[in-house]
Amino acid sequence: MSESQTLGNCRFCSVVSKNSGEDPIGTAGTYDHWLIVELALPWTEKSLREDPKVQPIMALIQKMSLEGMKIQALAIAPNQEYSQPGSTRVLYYRRPAKFFAQFEKQEFCIPTEMLPALATALLTRSQNLPQFEVYRQETQTIRDLFVCTHGNVDIACARFGYPIYQTLKRDYARHSNGKLRVWQCSHFGGHRFAPTLLDLPEGRYWGRLEPNVLDTLISRTGSVKDLSPFYRGWAGLTQLAQIVEREIWIREGWDWLNYLKAENTIPATESHNLQKPDGVAVQIDFVNTNGDTSTYQAQVGENGEVMSLSASGDKQPLTAFKQYHVIHLKKKIRFKQTKQDN
Template sequence: MQTQNNTQFLAKDCRFCSAVSKANGEDLIGTADTCDYWLIMEIPQPWPQEIFQENPTLKSLMGLFQELVFQHGIKLKPILIAPDREYSNPGFTRVFYYYRPAKLFSRFEKQEFIVPENKAADLVTAIFKQLIQQPNDLSEFKQYQQQTSHIRELMVCTHTQVDLACGRFGTPIYRQLRKEYAPASNGKLRVWQTTHFGGHQFAPTLIDLPQGCLWGHLEPDVLDLLIHRNGSVSGLCKYYRGWTGLSQFEQIAEREIWIQFGWSWLDYLKTGKVLVMEEVAKEHEPNWAEVRIDFAATDGSKTGAYEARIEACGEVMSAFNSAKYLELEAVKQYRVSSLVKVE
């Protein structure tokens, strides 16, 4: 944690929120939004700050999206990606649809479509409606579906118009991943620029799909470990924002299990549950919570569960938006005080 004097210096002399967060040692874990579905759509840049309200195609979909989220409580994350000169086709729009396949899972199931531009809104509408109506029926668009379940997709936020930090720090990481790692993957990895998906104070931040893990404060020298998993997990744990299949306190516990278990943990099917949490007013963060993480091997050969207690362990000063004069806020930090394998 920085001293008060250092914090004041950063507030006065640095306009990037992510630089303040990083310098003050903010822990990233537990900051990944919980998702059951991802809807990712190609829309050409530039992206204004209010792209979802200003783009005519997106604007036409907002009513149904809001119904899904606010009336039906569906955990759906919409993101836009920039068309890529190599990956994309003029006159066509790519749509990724990822969904949670079961209660216990390790990665999201993927459907990818490349449709004529004038059919993109119809496809997204059909996806949205099936989330309410069930069952899954996108047969009308079957001819446009791509067989790309084997491809890993990295989504890097470069949405400068929402926050300067994402452009300043996200763009170089995107370029390095796109130039060095995607071409060397033999078609198994693609890298995309995306609109804001939360947490610009953690720029450069990215989503790793289909796994659904979020990473932040990334540096060039950890990309090899992120992509190839060719070293100790301890080298990546401070960049881990969390797995989007879990909620905040479950994510904090899950990182601790991952550190102990190693890389193989990411492939285990898992689910989480908050057992009990301190009751506080809505505007306050609880000081403690107890959670359970159930897991199983993909072949069913091993099952088990962990229970963990998460406790507040202090605060750091952070900024949520970049600006000439930053407004700093105290952010509660947590640690795992107890982790026990119960089954």
């Protein structure tokens, strides 16, 4: 069977999901660390498993994950506009504090044989890290967009991800004066929302992206609400808090991206105000750019379910996915900065 016949006969999970009305919010991975490594295509399970450069890194990540560390490892495809011959690029992002707006970034271009040693030093915060200083890249002001094109995991990612990758690279990255890079990357979950995108250093996940929303996504102008159907969530929060955070972002506007924020447990003295039998209480605290500390308290409840595909394919069965919505949201100002406080 030819590739065109295969694509023509395949039920794409992302098409079924969209037609079912499934809401992508709350499907972002919750991570404190990303290790992103330049690796040549194709990314097959066999090649990633047997690559001697990758084996020790994956073993370490597996060990640290079992110990409770929230790490996402990704591969990015070498790119003639960004890559350096004979070197491997490594991007490492970590959560800098409990309250934060974006992840802390480090980037290196190293001789490939040094990859396992650098990855170990980054993940363990080893005292050996200074020896790689000569390979550090000053890219703190660069925004990186990672588009999943990993068709070996699910064909929808290649079918829908690659065209969005090309559009972002051609129409946005090339006209950004070096402030924006776009990468093909390996799978980071949520292929039923393809094309999917990870925006770092903020750590925001997007899905079902269409060309007509890219201007708003990249320029951060216009209506936040127009982007809400494509938003999967922020990696700094857990699932239900991601659902609440979308509603807060719509209320607060684009300034919300710059606010330091964190998910917290609602104090017992206040939880009685949110007790409803059909919901779960969520609290997000934040500090705005004026230094005012505020809290949003919310109740998240189930909102039915939709039938969708967990993977692309003609023989894949439909699966029920629960949907959620915010049924109560209230803002409280905890501390307002004054001139005497500055």
